Amino acid sequence: MLTYEQALAQLLAAAQPVAEIRRVPLTAAAGRVLASAQQSGVAVPPLANSAMDGYAVRVADVTAAGVCLPVSQRIPAGTVGTPLQAGTAARIFTGAPIPEGADAVIMQERCENGEAGVVINHAPRPLENIRPAGEDIALGTDILPAGIRLRPQDIGLAAAAGLPELPVRRRVRVGTFFTGDELVQPGEPLPPGAIYNSNRYALRALLEALGCEVRDLGTVPDKLEATREALRQAAADNDLIVTCGGVSVGEEDHVKPAVEAEGRLDMWKIAIKPGKPLAFGEIPRAGGEPGKAWFIGLPGNPVSAIVTFMIMVRPFVLRLQGVEKVMPQVLTLLADYDWSRPDARREFLRARLNDAGQVELFPNQGAGVQSSLTWANGLVDNPPGQAVKKGDAVRFIPFAALLA
Secondary structure, three states: OEOHHHHHHHHHHHOOOOOOEEEEEHHHOOOOEEOOOEEOOOOEOOOOEEOOOEEEEOHHHOOOOOEEEOEEEEEOOOOOOOOOOOOOEEEEOOOOEOOOOOOEEEEHHHEEEEOOEEEEOOOOOOOOOEEOOOOOEOOOOEEEOOOOEOOHHHHHHHHHOOOOEEEEEOOOEEEEEEEOOOEEOOOOOOOOOOEEOHHHHHHHHHHHHOOOEEEEEEEEOOOHHHHHHHHHHHHOOOOEEEEEOOOOOOOOOOHHHHHHHHOEEEEEOEOEEOOOOOEEEEEEOHHHOOOEEEEEEEOOOHHHHHHHHHHHHHHHHHHHHOOOOOOOOOEEEEEOOOEOOOOOOEEEEEEEEOOOOOEEEOOOOOOOOOHHHHHOOEEEEEOOOOOEOOOOEEEEEEHHHOOO
């Protein structure tokens, strides 16, 4: 079996970002992957402006507290005032451009109305409460690097820089299907020996959370030819095929031989728990069409499928999208548990932070306990053979870093 590091390195080495680039308006850019670095066409702010509601003055006119200056003009935000006359003050509001000649703004709480104008109860220093032009962004500077998934704050920054649209990579197209004659859909009667197909809904949600375009081919009968036909159909117009189930070695596990018959299998079995039977390969397009679809076969067990997706499939999909940094944030925290019988494989244990900021484990780490995933808010990444005692430092990966 490959180690986790070996398998992940192989996956990421194979992934090449989709080539097609589209320009989309800012309103449609959130969650998309930026295809090229962006520069600002304006300085932000474009003019020096006031950081406060107050009065713009010349520092030379206010050498001591108690000076009274006549108010020569009023400058609300969005209005450019006239040059400030010496010996006067300008009523100014937050965000309004500083008039020529002014070199400080006195906040209104330090001022009061006088008979001849405004009484200033503070001697200012030069540039007090003034935000200089370009303080946030200088004209022409890089504001967004290529290869990031655009967050709301990135969209806001692009808007502030005056960019109406952004170049993004096409969404990754993923075809999915599920094997198992025992599977029925939620809402249908549950015959003896059958189970509801939770993987279908969890996998779609996982892929869509990453911004993929999902094509669901449904449940495929446990037959070799039916599995081969599903692979051919999924490879026709998708970048990636992801399946659940059928990748083990049982008589009814047809996915592995079907992939080997239709294409190539490059990886099978990884030394991780849960999720050992993970398959990776490629399926050429049928009928001599150019191109191929990558194939990843997840275990059928729901816990194994979801955990394996988060730690193996997620970084692969992100790299297909063109994301540069694909590995999740890992926190080093203290364990609030004992783990005395570690596995020889690398373990990803369902865990959560408690009120003390320490990590506790779900009591039953069995691969069939799907409720553990909703109880947990992350995974402990435990090295092979590593026992843990309460108070030891452990590697904790929050679900927030694995589900987006």
